[in-house]
Amino acid sequence: MLIISVLLIVHPSESELEAVLLTAFRHLPAAEQAARVDSLLQMHDAGNLQLDGLWTAKNGETLVSAMYAQRRPDGSVMLWVPSMPPGYSAEPFYDVLEKYCRHVNAYAAVALADKNQPFDEKTLVEYGHFEFLSDLLYLAAELSPNDAAYEPQRLRFIPLAEITDVPPEEKMQRLTTLVKATYTHSLDFPKLMSIAPVESVLQGYKAGALFREELWFFVQSEGRDIGVLLLTDSSPEQFELTYMGLLDAERGKGYAKEIVRYAKSLAARWNKALLLTSADEKNVPACQSYLSQNFRVWDRKKVFARLRI
Numbered sequence: 435m436l437i438i439s440v441l442l443i444v445h446p447s448e449s450e451l452e453a454v455l456l457t458a459f460r461h462l463p464a465a466e467q468a469a470r471v472d473s474l475l476q477m478h479d480a481g482n483l484q485l486d487g488l489w490t491a492k493n494g495e496t497l498v499s500a501m502y503a504q505r506r507p508d509g510s511v512m513l514w515v516p517s518m519p520p521g522y523s524a525e526p527f528y529d530v531l532e533k534y535c536r537h538v539n540a541y542a543a544v545a546l547a548d549k550n551q552p553f554d555e556k557t558l559v560e561y562g563h564f565e566f567l568s569d570l571l572y573l574a575a576e577l578s579p580n581d582a583a584y585e586p587q588r589l590r591f592i593p594l595a596e597i598t599d600v601p602p603e604e605k606m607q608r609l610t611t612l613v614k615a616t617y618t619h620s621l622d623f624p625k626l627m628s629i630a631p632v633e634s635v636l637q638g639y640k641a642g643a644l645f646r647e648e649l650w651f652f653v654q655s656e657g658r659d660i661g662v663l664l665l666t667d668s669s670p671e672q673f674e675l676t677y678m679g680l681l682d683a684e685r686g687k688g689y690a691k692e693i694v695r696y697a698k699s700l701a702a703r704w705n706k707a708l709l710l711t712s713a714d715e716k717n718v719p720a721c722q723s724y725l726s727q728n729f730r731v732w733d734r735k736k737v738f739a740r741l742r743i
Contacts (some may be wrong), residue, residue: 441492441498441522442491443526444492445486450490451478451488452471454488454490454497454500455471455475455488455502456468457490457497457499458488458499459502459514460517461551487503487505487511487513488502489527489530491522491527498518498519499517499519499522501515501524502514503534507638507639508630508634509539509540509541509630509634509635509638510540510544510626511535511538511540512543512544512545512546513544513546515546515547518554524553524561524562525557528561528562531543532743535743541629541634541743542626542629542741542743543564544737544738544739545564545737545738546570546735546738547735547736548735549733549735562740563740563742564740565738565739565741566736566737566738567625569714569715570735571713571715572710572733572735573711573724573731573732574709574710574730575698575724575730576728577709578702581698581701581702582702582703583699584698584699585699586692586695588689589654589655589689589693589696590653590654590655591652591653591663592653593647593649594648595647597652608659609662610632610633612661613636613677613679614632615681616662616679616681617630617632618682621716621718622713622720623714623739625739625741639666644666644668649673649700650663650665651664653689655684655689660684660689661680662677662678662679663675663677663693663696663697664676664678665700671706671707672710673709673710674710675697675709678697678711678720680693686719690720690723691723693723694729698727709729711724715734
């Protein structure tokens with residue numbers, strides 16, 4: 435029998451944050467759990483992360499479970515699927531999540547489940563109104579001095595920072611229009627891409643503390659914009675390949691591999707040890723481009739989405 439009525443869903447106090455976050459990520463191996471919680475708390479303490487999407491489920495004074503939903507720069511909400519002990523349902527969490535998404539005007543909610551995480555998929559789908567999209571692959575490439583020597587032959591990479599002959603809003607409009615065009619027939623979570631508000635996505639990333647104009651590129655062939663490359667200087671040790679996209683007519687020409695090689699070369703020239711990225715497992719061409727450039731899959735998660743909130 436499910437004990438739903440006795441659960442109280444509330445935001446934790448500041449003194450409870452660590453314990454609640456540890457509970458939200460209790461399915462992870464101990465070292466990974468501790469590292470993730472430490473990172474979130476450090477960002478919160480520095481004022482760079484709001485924890486208004488963190489809830490605890492209590493039975494009296496007993497902490498039963500927790501759920502963390504994070505507002506993303508692209509205007510969506512990402513949550514880690516809550517694990518419930520026997521006898522309890524996650525339904526109350528999905529009730530508060532729906533209200534939260536409407537409050538922050540999220541265009542979609544994306545739920546991640548770790549590969550070894552026990553969770554109630556039926557409740558997530560039938561009660562929470564999520565649908566399974568695909569597996570998300572997390573990839574990493576170790577960099578060497580040889581990577582820094584690469585020079586692209588067919589493509590030019592024009593940093594946003596170097597376009598100074600037009601007003602800032604005009605070059606952002608050019609980038610926005612190009613990114614929109616690369617979404618056409620994209621294989622990377624196409625259901626999400628079809629509803630993502632590109633302007634909000636780019637403005638959200640641009641407003642972030644890690645944004646650097648010199649790491650956002652127009653990709654050109656023979657003087658024409660054919661794609662984009664967005665990199666993030668995410669830590670002293672690593673770059674993140676945040677987005678890579680090509681116009682539909684330019685796919686299948688081997689350009690994606692060249693873009694990945696350029697991203698690796700730039701990261702190596704910045705003395706980074708790693709280049710990280712992620713991809714929809716069903717996006718076979720993108721995955722092949724990464725694997726051909728010595729990326730390895732280090733993690734995967736199941737991705738569910740609620741597209742209408």
